[in-house]
Amino acid sequence: xxxxxxxxxxxxxxxxxxxxxxxxxxxxxxxxxxxxxxxxxxxxxxxxxxxxxxxxxxxxxxxxxxxxxxxxxxxxxxxxxxxxxxxxxxxxxxxxxxxxxxxxxxxxxxxxxxxxxxxxxxxxxxxxxxxxxxxxxxxxxxxxxxxxxxxxxxxxxxxxxxxxxxxxxxxxxxxxxxxxxxxxxxxxxxxxxxxxxxxxxxxxxxxxxxxxxxxxxxxxxxxxxxxxxxxxxxxxxxxxxxxxxxxxxxxxxxxxxxxxxxxxxxxxxxxxxxxxxxxxxxxxxxxxxxxxxxxxxxxxxxxxxxxxxxxxxxxxxxxxxxxxxxxxxxxxxxxxxxxxxxxxxxxxxxxxxxxxxxxxxxxxxxxxxxxxxxxxxxxxxxxxxxxxxxxxxxxx
Amino acid sequence: xxxxxxxxxxxxxxxxxxxxxxxxxxxxxxxxxxxxxxxxxxxxxxxxxxxxxxxxxxxxxxxxxxxxxxxxxxxxxxxxxxxxxxxxxxxxxxxxxxxxxxxxxxxxxxxxxxxxxxxxxxxxxxxxxxxxxxxxxxxxxxxxxxxxxxxxxxxxxxxxxxxxxxxxxxxxxxxxxxxxxxxxxxxxxxxxxxxxxxxxxxxxxxxxxxxxxxxxxxxxxxxxxxxxxxxxxxxxxxxxxxxxxxxxxxxxxxxxxxxxxxxxxxxxxxxxxxxxxxxxxxxxxxxxxxxxxxxxxxxxxxxxxxxxxxxxxxxxxxxxxxxxxxxxxxxxxxxxxxxxxxxxxxxxxxxxxxxxxxxxxxxxxxxxxxxxxxxxxxxxxxxxxxxxxxxxxxxx
Numbered sequence: 136x137x138x139x140x141x142x143x144x145x146x147x148x149x150x151x152x153x154x155x156x157x158x159x160x161x162x163x164x165x166x167x168x169x170x171x172x173x174x175x176x177x178x179x180x181x182x183x184x185x186x187x188x189x190x191x192x193x194x195x196x197x198x199x200x201x202x203x204x205x206x207x208x209x210x211x212x213x214x215x216x217x218x219x220x221x222x223x224x225x226x227x228x229x230x231x232x233x234x235x236x237x238x239x240x241x242x243x244x245x246x247x248x249x250x251x252x253x254x255x256x257x258x259x260x261x262x263x264x265x266x267x268x269x270x271x272x273x274x275x276x277x278x279x280x281x282x283x284x285x286x287x288x289x290x291x292x293x294x295x296x297x298x299x300x301x302x303x304x305x306x307x308x309x310x311x312x313x314x315x316x317x318x319x320x321x322x323x324x325x326x327x328x329x330x331x332x333x334x335x336x337x338x339x340x341x342x343x344x345x346x347x348x349x350x351x352x353x354x355x356x357x358x359x360x361x362x363x364x365x366x367x368x369x370x371x372x373x374x375x376x377x378x379x380x381x382x383x384x385x386x387x388x389x390x391x392x393x394x395x396x397x398x399x400x401x402x403x404x405x406x407x408x409x410x411x412x413x414x415x416x417x418x419x420x421x422x423x424x425x426x427x428x429x430x431x432x433x434x435x436x437x438x439x440x441x442x443x444x445x446x447x448x449x450x451x452x453x454x455x456x457x458x459x460x461x462x463x464x465x466x467x468x469x470x471x472x473x474x475x476x477x478x479x480x481x482x483x484x485x486x487x488x489x490x491x492x493x494x495x496x497x498x499x500x501x502x503x504x505x506x507x508x509x510x511x512x513x514x515x516x517x518x519x520x521x522x523x524x525x526x527x528x529x530x531x
Numbered sequence: 532x533x534x535x536x537x538x539x540x541x542x543x544x545x546x547x548x549x550x551x552x553x554x555x556x557x558x559x560x561x562x563x564x565x566x567x568x569x570x571x572x573x574x575x576x577x578x579x580x581x582x583x584x585x586x587x588x589x590x591x592x593x594x595x596x597x598x599x600x601x602x603x604x605x606x607x608x609x610x611x612x613x614x615x616x617x618x619x620x621x622x623x624x625x626x627x628x629x630x631x632x633x634x635x636x637x638x639x640x641x642x643x644x645x646x647x648x649x650x651x652x653x654x655x656x657x658x659x660x661x662x663x664x665x666x667x668x669x670x671x672x673x674x675x676x677x678x679x680x681x682x683x684x685x686x687x688x689x690x691x692x693x694x695x696x697x698x699x700x701x702x703x704x705x706x707x708x709x710x711x712x713x714x715x716x717x718x719x720x721x722x723x724x725x726x727x728x729x730x731x732x733x734x735x736x737x738x739x740x741x742x743x744x745x746x747x748x749x750x751x752x753x754x755x756x757x758x759x760x761x762x763x764x765x766x767x768x769x770x771x772x773x774x775x776x777x778x779x780x781x782x783x784x785x786x787x788x789x790x791x792x793x794x795x796x797x798x799x800x801x802x803x804x805x806x807x808x809x810x811x812x813x814x815x816x817x818x819x820x821x822x823x824x825x826x827x828x829x830x831x832x833x834x835x836x837x838x839x840x841x842x843x844x845x846x847x848x849x850x851x852x853x854x855x856x857x858x859x860x861x862x863x864x865x866x867x868x869x870x871x872x873x874x875x876x877x878x879x880x881x882x883x884x885x886x887x888x889x890x891x892x893x894x895x896x897x898x899x900x901x902x903x904x905x906x907x908x909x910x911x912x913x914x915x916x917x918x919x920x921x922x923x924x925x926x927x
Contacts, residue, residue, distance in 0.1 A: 166646040168738055169569050169857050181758065182739050184859075185871050202871070203847065208758060222847050224870025245653035250562040253654035257641035260653040342564055343578050362577065362604060451599065451618050461565050463580075474620025475581050475598070 136176050136384055136460075138212045143291045144177040145191065145214050151285045152193040158238035160279055162189040163255060163263050172244055172254025174283060176384070176460050181208040186225040186262070189215075192236065200228050226266055234270055241272065242279035248477030249466040252283040284466040287459055290487045295511060295520075297385035298458065298489060301338070302509060302521055305380050305387040308332040316530045318370050318395050322350040322363035325376065333380050341379030341386035342462045348378035353395070353502040368530065370397045373407060373502030379462055388462045388491050389521055390507035393528040403527050410498035411527050413445030414506050417494040418523065421454060421469070422510055425484060425517035432480035434469045438494040447496035453480075455491040458509065488512045489520065532572050532780055532856075534608045539687045540573040541587065541610050547681045548589040554634035556675055558585040559651060559659050568640055568650025570679060572780070572856050577604040582621040582658070585611075588632065596624050622662055630666055637668065638675035644873030645862040648679040680862040683855055686883045690855065691907060691916075693781035694885060697734070698905060698917055701776050701783040704728040712926045714766050714791050718746040718759035721772065729776050737775030737782035738858045744774035749791070749898040764926065766793045769803060769898030775858055784858045784887050785917055786903035789924040799923050806894035807923050809841035810902050813890040814919065817850060817865070818906055821880060821913040828876035830865045834890045843892035849876075851887040854905065884908045885916065 152160060164172040167182035175182075178189045185202030192198075196216055199209055203220035210218045219228055243263065246252035255263075267273040290298075311332050316325070329348050333340060340347040350363035353372025361377075368374050372395055379388040392411055394403040403411070417438040424437045435454040443449050453470025456463050467482030469490055493507035509520040548556060560568040563578035571578075574585045581598030588594075592612055595605055599616035606614045615624055639659065642648035651659075663669040686694075707728050712721070725744050729736060736743040746759035749768025757773075764770055768791055775784040788807055790799040799807070813834040820833045831850040839845050849866025852859050863878030865886055889903035905916040 166859060169646055169859065170566070170650055173565050181741060204757065221871075222869075226870060245657075247654045247658050250565055250652075250654075253652040254566055255653045256646075256649040257651045257653050257656040258643045258646075258649035260656075261641075262643050345577060361600060463562060463565065473618075474622060475617075 136180060138180055138214065140291070140293055141177060141180060141212065142214050143293060144286055145197065147289065147291070148191045148282070148286055149195045151282050152191065154285070155242075155281050156193075156240070157242040157277070157279070157282060158193045158240045159236060160191045160242045160282055161263070162244055163187070163259055165259065170256060173251055173461070174244055174254050174286075177286060179205075179209055180212055181205065185221075188225065188229055190232065190236070192238065198232055200225055200232065230266055230270055233267065233272060238272075239275060240277055241267075241275045242277050242282055244279050244283055246278055246280040246283075246466075248479060249280055249284065251287060251461070251464055252278070252280040252466060280466065284482075288457060288465040288467065288488050289485060290459070290489055290511070294385060294459065295487070295489065297383040298387065298509070299520060301341075301380050301382035301385055301387035302389070304333075304336050304338055304382060305378065305389055306522060307336070308378070308380070309389070309391055312376075313393070313528050316368060316374075316393065318368050318530065320368045322352045322366045322368075325350050325352075325368070326363035329376065329378055336380075339381040341381050341388055348376040351375050351377075351503050354500065368395055370395050371501070373410075373498060373504055374530070375503060375505055377507065384460050386458055386460070386462050387509065387521075388458055388507060389509065390493060390505050391524055391528060392504050392506055393530050395530045403529065406498055407501050407504070408527065409445070410447070410496050410501070410504040413442060413447065413496060414494055414504050415525055416445075417441035418492050418506055418508055421492050421494070422508075422517050422519070425510070425512060426515065427484050427486050427512055429484050430480070431467045431469050431482050431484060432472055434484075435471055435480065438492070439471065442494055442496050445496065450495040452495075455493055458489055458491065484512055486512055486514055532576060534576055534610065536687070536689055537573060537576060537608065538610050539689060540682055541593065543685065543687070544587050544678070544682055545591045547678050548587065550681070551638075551677050552589075552636070553638040553673070553675070553678060554589045554636045555632060556587045556638045556678055557659070558640055559583070559655055561655065566652060569647055569857070570640055570650050570682075573682060575601075575605055576608055577601065581617075584621065584625055586628065586632075588634065594628055596621055596628065626662055626666055629663065629668060635671060636673055637663070637671045638673050638678055640675050640679055642674055642676040642679075642862075644875060645676055645680065647683060647857070647860055648674070648676040648862060676862065680878075684853060684861040684863065684884050685881060686855070686885055686907070690781060691883070691885065693779040694783065694854065694905070695916060697737075697776050697778035697781055697783035698785070700729075700732050700734055700778060701774065701785055702918060703732070704774070704776070705785070705787055708772075709789070709924050712764060712770075712789065714764050714926065716764045718748045718762045718764075721746050721748075721764070722759040725772065725774055732776075735777040737777050737784055744772040747771050747773075747899050750896065764791055766791050767897070769806075769894060769900055770926070771899060771901055773903065780856050782854055782856070782858050783905065783917075784854055784903060785905065786889060786901050787920055787924060788900050788902055789926050791926045799925065802894055803897050803900070804923065805841070806843070806892050806897070806900040809838060809843065809892060810890055810900050811921055812841075813837035814888050814902055814904055817888050817890070818904075818913050818915070821906070821908060822911065823880050823882050823908060825880050826876070827863045827865050827878050827880060828868055830880075831867055831876065834888070835867065838890055838892050841892065846891040848891075851889055854885055854887065880908055882908055882910055
């Protein structure tokens with residue numbers, strides 16, 4: 136991550152400690168290449184190797200303790216008041232620092248309901264707990280869920296600008312793909328083409344390459360699979376792809392729906408067009424319903440109702456998720472109140488959150504119609520970040 | 532990861548459950564792109580999104596419960612007896628399964644001392660604990676550290692063959708780099724050259740690209756930094772790089788030492804040659820001392836003594852680490868008994884473990900001499916995986 140964005144996010148964190156009334160926020164992690172806390176991206180420009188503690192305090196002071204070899208990269212960034220290095224172990228320096236600060240409420244990165252706020256491993260929790268127990272502070276620990284959520288969710292202008300550029304590039308790739316597509320091309324070839332277009336533009340993929348893009352090529356194999364396979368683009372069927380790129384660490388995530396015309400067709404048949412229209416309406420109505428202060432699930436309910444009213448089964452997933460440096464980022468979720476979503480659908484919408492909107496319906500004997508757009512929440516509504524798909528893309 | 536290696540590792544796991552007397556081993560994770568357990572690479576060919584539980588039992592039965600969209604990829608692999616999918620939440624199916632199996636000892640992925648065995652987050656631990664508490668099984672939980680370590684450390688022939696190919700490619704890149712190097716080239720240009728050589732050969736980098744390779748170009752900036760910068764390759768100084776590639780998910784990790792001749796030199800001066808010779812001896816003596824059954828720290832001590840006897844300060848890090856799908860993998864570590872290494876230096880060496888050997892010394896006013904080789908432990912010793920550096924690479 137760039138030093139500029141780290142600086143912005145650490146400044147935000149200082150404010151949020153006030154807002155959520157926490158004295159000291161500790162990110163405690165090791166070996167970022169293996170199992171680092173997802174919060175580290177906002178705290179260090181490099182990785183960390185040994186036990187590392189990043190302390191940000193309500194009094195606006197900051198302090199980092201890391202292994203000696205991780206000091207220079209952090210030190211030069213100039214974001215933290217002090218960066219201390221150790222050779223043999225973190226314990227002595229950490230305990231000394233905590234005794235000096237003596238915070239009453241200490242927030243750490245764990246959460247049952249939100250994976251993005253759950254970066255502390257159980258082994259590291261035990262290590263931290265035992266160190267704090269030695270100085271009688273172990274009962275001061277609380278979850279940093281709200282704090283971490285706010286840092287990830289309230290996007291700065293620099294973050295939104297990175298996501299806009301990722302979207303611009305993705306839309307170029309949709310155009311190129313639309314021009315190139317023909318019946319008979321296999322799903323895996325579609326995927327390879329889109330990946331090559333991303334590589335040409337020097338951007339990475341937004342998620343795991345084996346399913347970025349995911350390709351849903353009509354019926355049979357095409358319905359069941361994320362991972363693109365041998366199923367060809369087939370006349371009379373719907374085709375769609377789920378794709379995104381990564382620009383300066385920030386991702387896009389979009390889906391587009393294509394219909395593959397039969398030899399004698401010049402437009403999509405009524406059933407396909409109806410399914411597509413319902414999805415367009417579900418996206419638009421959901422976007423129009425967005426307001427800061429609303430519960431996230433209310434927006435999901437709007438789109439879900441449009442799909443059901445259109446005569447389709449409701450989609451077996453949430454309407455939309457937040458994005459950032461991951462394609463699934465943040466806590467608040469435009470989703471139904473299902474067990475697996477925990478408290479996410481109950482979160483309040485806030486200005487500068489970035490969400491996808493992605494309802495879906497299955498058109499019998501045709502495939503899956505789905506569109507995925509991205510929006511940013513404004514003071515009194517939402518703005519498109521993507522150029523919304525309003526017409527079916529027809530393949531001849 | 533290939534289905535073949537997953538199949539091998541799941542078979543190993545079944546044996547190890549017997550060896551370590553565990554009834555049921557659960558890997559419990561969610562959103563692998565954000566903070567997945569590092570064990571997932573050996574359990575699924577794709578990622579996972581929602582709460583996912585992988586159960587492997589001492590009775591050799593296996594069972595997986597994942598979100599519905601993650602079912603097909605796992606199902607087709609054909610490794611697990613049963614793959615169940617859910618839409619709204621995992622709890623009901625998980626509790627039903629555990630009640631039926633009723634295991635007495637349940638191992639889960641946490642460890643204070645070994646990050647690679649510490650994949651379970653604290654939030655996920657709480658979720659699992661509360662589900663098990665509902666059926667009175669919460670006190671049956673133990674750490675899977677020994678089990679997970681064995682799965683990662685006892686390499687199969689297919690794993691070793693992938694690492695050999697990664698090393699072969701890395702050695703090609705060392706050769707190309709040696710031929711190309713000249714005084715005046717900046718560290719960042721050295722890094723860009725090596726990265727381009729890897730890209731040409733269609734392999735990824737073994738770790739975080741900003742420090743792969745790490746370039747230590749002599750004095751000043753060159754000594755302090757992992758990350759390559761503006762420091763040029765300078766006559767009269769030592770240059771070294773730390774570099775590895777990734778082939779079929781498995782990595783190499785090597786360091787080579789170069790000396791940059793002054794205009795009037797045809798060989799390295801005595802102080803540089805002495806430092807280099809000490810490192811060569813430290814590597815060789817350490818390798819010769821390896822035997823299954825020894826404590827890992829004994830091997831570190833051999834090399835450390837050679838360096839100190841050679842008149843240098845002892846190196847501020849471990850002599851060597853294991854590798855696999857990460858450049859730091861496994862639990863046992865050829866390291867001193869320092870706090871940050873916890874129990875790792877006390878582990879017993881075993882056949883088929885793959886280690887680096889990487890002692891280092893600082894030659895005053897010249898830079899850092901260091902070599903990093905890779906070895907695999909055999910029934911009665913160790914074999915080179917790399918072609919060991921025995922002569923200084925001289926740059927004219």
